[in-house]
Amino acid sequence: MRVLVSGGAGFIGSHTVVQLVAAGHDVVVVDSFANSKRSVVARIEALTGRPVELHAFDLTDRDKTERLFGEEALDAVIHFAGYKAVGESVERPVDYYENNLGTTFSLLRAMSRHGVSTMVFSSSATVYGADPPVPMQEDLPTSATNPYGWTKVMQEQIFRDAAVADPSLRIALLRYFNPVGAHPSGTMGEDPSGIPNNLMPFIAQVAVGRRERLGVFGNDYPTVDGTGVRDYIHVEDLAAGHIAALHRLTQTDEPVSVWNLGTGQGTSVLELLHAFERACGHELPYEVLPRRAGDIAESYADPSRAHAELGWRAVKTIDDMCRDTWRWQSQNPEGYPE
Numbered sequence: 001m002r003v004l005v006s007g008g009a010g011f012i013g014s015h016t017v018v019q020l021v022a023a024g025h026d027v028v029v030v031d032s033f034a035n036s037k038r039s040v041v042a043r044i045e046a047l048t049g050r051p052v053e054l055h056a057f058d059l060t061d062r063d064k065t066e067r068l069f070g071e072e073a074l075d076a077v078i079h080f081a082g083y084k085a086v087g088e089s090v091e092r093p094v095d096y097y098e099n100n101l102g103t104t105f106s107l108l109r110a111m112s113r114h115g116v117s118t119m120v121f122s123s124s125a126t127v128y129g130a131d132p133p134v135p136m137q138e139d140l141p142t143s144a145t146n147p148y149g150w151t152k153v154m155q156e157q158i159f160r161d162a163a164v165a166d167p168s169l170r171i172a173l174l175r176y177f178n179p180v181g182a183h184p185s186g187t188m189g190e191d192p193s194g195i196p197n198n199l200m201p202f203i204a205q206v207a208v209g210r211r212e213r214l215g216v217f218g219n220d221y222p223t224v225d226g227t228g229v230r231d232y233i234h235v236e237d238l239a240a241g242h243i244a245a246l247h248r249l250t251q252t253d254e255p256v257s258v259w260n261l262g263t264g265q266g267t268s269v270l271e272l273l274h275a276f277e278r279a280c281g282h283e284l285p286y287e288v289l290p291r292r293a294g295d296i297a298e299s300y301a302d303p304s305r306a307h308a309e310l311g312w313r314a315v316k317t318i319d320d321m322c323r324d325t326w327r328w329q330s331q332n333p334e335g336y337p338e
């Protein structure tokens, strides 16, 4: 297939592009580089041994999106592009709604005009809302606790409505749990700008000496050791889930399919910290801080639907995730070059 990957220079997008090329697909990347660096592209090319066909623009620009679809005979879209920082979304809600919904509108309009009916969308377990029962199953009601989360809930609804109006559409809503890890080569990984919001990149920056210590947000949750429990999934497993979903969409009659992409295993903050200490070979300092507003005690997937319907399951362990993150972070202490 000839696949348009929006946000193909981002963390999950870049790993998915490498796997798509390895699986024999033609890939066209579109990325505004709003939250990624151009040097990612050379890393992708080094891993695939092929040039990346790159379009550097913002998908909220409908005319440019329309022109791209006119030039490229696309078969499918994998839509990663979007703003993703929870705290920033509370401060700049209009930017989040405008950007995250606007990219989806441009893509849906261009797909409709050019007869492209296959779409794999980056959704998130955040759509399960404030206090979902674990393990989380796909048929739970959706809601959100911040504008970022609402953009995912809303985009899911937009896709569902579009598929009612156009039954030829085949859409996968992939609900990611907590993506971590890096390419096993150590040449691609997560490179957040500024102070990392998420746990794994923060731990990795402590390990490499960029931050003094980890702040643990609360140790009085009703969990194994009092710290928050999450379902960390290796970005390589996650990328493989996209390829499985893409293939499944070519065989299904369902207009909209929803799949959790997680391992089904919960890991606490301290368990992840200690696993990282094993990977990097030294102790990592931490201090316990108050709970972070909006955090839930436990989040982990019921991944059985994806296994049954996609034949996919996550295979990498927490130790694999820490080892690969450490390889990436120690080889690229400041992340990607400009």
Ligand code: UD1
Residues within 6 Å of the ligand: 086, 087, 124, 125, 126, 149, 177, 178, 179, 197, 198, 199, 200, 202, 214, 215, 216, 217, 218, 227, 228, 229, 230, 269, 292, 293, 294, 295, 299
């Ligand atoms: C967060 C977002 C979620 C988003 C996801 C993307 C919030 C409230 N939720 O989820 O909407 O989809 O990232 O990956 O921001 N922790 C620390 N110290 C840190 C950072 C995190 O103790 O410096 C703890 C958190 O309290 C939590 C766990 O580590 O228990 C994981 O946090 P994080 O990586 O931010 O992911 P989520 O909270 O699951």
